[in-house]
Amino acid sequence: MDHMAEIRDFLKKLLSSRGDRQPFTDTSSFFLSGRLGSVDAVELVVFLEEQFEIDFSETGFDQSQIDSIEAITSLLQSEKVG
Amino acid sequence: MSLNLAHGFYESSLRFPDNIALSIGTLELTYAQLRELAQPVADWLRRNKQVAAPRVGILASRSLSTYAGILGTCWGGGTYVPISTKLPEDRLIQLLGRIRAEALIVDSESLLLLSQRVLSHCPRLILGPELATSVEMRSDANTKVVVTGKGGLSSFDAEDRPVPVEPKNLGYIEFTSGTTGIPKGVTISAGAVAHFIGAMQARYAFEPTDRVAGLAEITFDISVFDMFATWNCGAALCVAPATQLIAPAGFIHRQRATVIFTVPSVASNMKRMKMLVPGAMPSLRYSLFSGEPLPVISATLWMQAAPNSIVDDLFGPTEATVVCTGQRFTGPENATPNRGVVAIGKPFDGMEVAIVDPALQVLPDGEQGELLLAGPQLSSGYFDAEDLTRASFPVLQGKRWYRTGDLAYRDTSGIFHHLGRIDNQVKVRGLRVELEEVEAYLREIYRTDSVAAVAWPVDHGSANGIVAFVSGQFGMDDPDIRTQIKDRLPGYMVPSTVHRVDSLPLNANGKVNRKQLFTLLDEGKF
Structure with a gap:
């Protein structure tokens, strides 16, 4: 499974645990739209750190960095992952 | 010394006029600049108010209008009542009905929340301190409602001071979750602050x-x-x-x-x-x-x-x-x-x-x-x-x-x-929730008395979310039901999962045994 498929799969599980089985696209907003909450954001960050060694301690963290598949893609690219 | 909540700010604006009072994004305002924005709000309130200490709803978040609105309300002798901009429409209407504010202060983001339905429950006086011009809107009954913009405010009066208030005057009212399904307003006096x-x-x-x-x-x-x-x-x-x-x-x-x-x-x-x-x-x-x-x-x-x-x-x-x-x-x-x-x-x-x-x-x-x-x-x-x-x-x-x-x-x-x-009030990510209030909504939506809400999972005494249990056959996966819950409760009060169970465990008093449900969740039985 490639990196983005793994991330999509993880987000699908997060949404489903909230009873949200609606589809999402690369530009769908997860957090700013309220589909997912702050607890889910922490889970996603921990997942990204563990799977792709993304380190937010240097740059600081902003929810908009992980708000959509598109945003996560550019975050991984800026960290030279994926 | 005056106990007006804005008095400390006013004194600081005289002593440290060039200090930064407020920083929002790239915007930085000195004490002198923030005073020039807050005082005209106080003047607007004083010119229009019908009672000595009017309640002013602050429907705004993290914006200049939020802070100028609160300072101006206090300066003018009013009681400010914060209203979340994240409330579903029904809850917002319910709260506006509870507050019965004399005036409402909005920012450019929250202006979008003022639908025709919401406007029907808003006070006559609405101010958007940052809006370039006044905006004309229509309520449900097709009544014209004007949201006053900057242009409706008087120019800054450097001689004006915050209205003196008594210790018992209310500084603010904070609405929190209530057991009956109706939010309760905690009144805090100027003396307490x-x-x-x-x-x-x-x-x-x-x-x-x-x-x-x-x-x-x-x-x-x-x-x-x-x-x-x-x-x-x-x-x-x-x-x-x-x-x-x-x-x-x-x-x-x-x-x-x-x-x-x-x-x-x-x-x-x-x-x-x-x-x-x-x-x-x-x-x-x-x-x-x-x-x-x-x-x-x-x-x-x-x-x-x-x-x-x-x-x-x-x-x-x-x-x-x-x-x-x-x-x-x-x-x-x-x-x-x-x-x-x-x-x-x-x-x-x-x-x-x-x-x-x-x-x-x-x-x-x-x-x-x-x-x-x-x-x-x-x-x-x-x-x-x-x-x-x-x-x-x-x-x-x-x-x-x-x-x-x-x-x-x-x-x-x-x-x-x-x-x-001792009771069933919990903190979910720091926010106070009465589990009975969540249950009151579940009862209404699922049309059954057999419901329970449990704060779970809990880490060091803090809950991360709410899990609900409903007994009976009610089309649990029906997305309409989730939408109904989401439409009526703030996000942090919406159960992340609703489990359907044949029956709810009861304690010796015949009440739902939340402790047992909690243990079952901890043991991964759901």
Whole structure:
């Protein structure tokens, strides 16, 4: 499974645990739209750190960095992952 | 000295006119500039108000209008009532009906929430202090409603001062979750706020050079500290963007913040996200936590990440004006035994704490009972709810107390230790939720009495979410039902999962056994 498929799969599980089985696209907003909450954001960050060694301690963290598949893609690219 | 909440700001604007009072994104306002925005709001309110102390709803978030609106309301002698901009429409309408405000202040974002239905429940006077021009809208009944913009305000009057107010005048009303499904409004007087600000200043000695990281929404009373303790001493309030609240280390670093007052969840989030790195927040002088139990591990890691900071665990319900007890954290010796959380310490000067049995008799040290509070920071009562006020604020031997519903004890050295709740009020990520209120909605939506809401999972006394149980056949996967819940409750009160069960476990009294449901969740039985 490639990196983005793994991330999509993880987000699908997060949404489903909230009873949200609606589809999402690369530009769908997860957090700013309220589909997912702050607890889910922490889970996603921990997942990204563990799977792709993304380190937010240097740059600081902003929810908009992980708000959509598109945003996560550019975050991984800026960290030279994926 | 005037007890107007805006008085401290006004005095600071004379002493430190060029100090930064407010920083939001790239916008920085000096005390002189913020005063020029707030005073005309006060003038607008005074010109239009029908009663001496009007209630003014503040439907705004993290914007210039939010802060100019609150300052202007207080300056003009009004009582400000924060309203969340994240409420579903039905809940917003319900709250507007409860508040019966004389005026409403909005910002450019919250203006979009004023649908025809919402406008039908809004007061006649609506102000958008930042709107370039006034906006004409229509309510349900096709009545014209004008949202006054900047143009409707008078020019700044440098001679004007905040209206003198009596200690008993209400400074603000904070609405929290209520057991009956109707939010309850905690009224806080100007005298109570003055005592709280005085106690905080005495405890910490804030300086005009301080920069306070403003994380709290105005609907959370930590914001009372953020605004008024900061402006009282001529310091800067640096408002954090909504997208950086989960782990604000980067924000603190960029803003060179010296003070932060937040919930322990922020520390545990940062710990999980590996952002509580030693030495990461050297600018902090004071790190204050309240709203939920502070785990010793989080406090220890925070001290390492903010090596120049004092770490304090503060405690208090909204009904006693933000916080009224405190425990400085220096190490595991400050923990409540066998709990892994920091003790809640001793009351502020002027405040009293008592531990009582169910008959409200004071218990000796070491014995567990309900925690009661007395003193000048006590709320004047619940808005428009006399019976509830009488029950929650009993007079015992001539002294007025507030029954917190918290289970606690005092040790032999006079330190108080918090052990949880006696009733079913819980904190979900620092926000107060009465589980009965969630259940009231579940009953209505699922049309059955067999419902239960449990705060779960819980980590060091703090809940991460709510899980619901419903007995019977009700088309559980029906997305309409989820939408109905979401439309009526704020996000943090919406159950993350609703389990359908054949029957709910009951305790000896025939009540739903939440403890058993909690254990079943912990054991992974669902």
